Amino acid sequence: xxxxxxxYTIIVDEELLKKIDDxxxxxxxxxxxxxxxxxxxxxxxxxxxxxDDSSSSTNN
Numbered sequence: 001x002x003x004x005x006x007x008y009t010i011i012v013d014e015e016l017l018k019k020i021d022d023x024x025x026x027x028x029x030x031x032x033x034x035x036x037x038x039x040x041x042x043x044x045x046x047x048x049x050x051x052d053d054s055s056s057s058t059n060n
Contacts, residue, residue, distance in 0.1 A: 010036075 012020070024035035 020032060020035055020039065023029075023039060024032060027035065027038070029035035029038065
């Protein structure tokens with residue numbers, strides 16, 4: 001079933017691919033894509049939290 005969501009391709013080295021695959025299997029994601037999306041989401045949340053923490057510490 002085709003998707004209307006945008007697509008893009010990334011190139012990673014073997015070491016990073018292994019880490020993504022390890023994360024995928026340890027967390028039972030059905031595909032590399034779904035595992036990669038979760039890793040991106042987690043990274044974006046961590047970045048947002050870091051930025052929020054940084055801005056609140058400079059406002060005190």
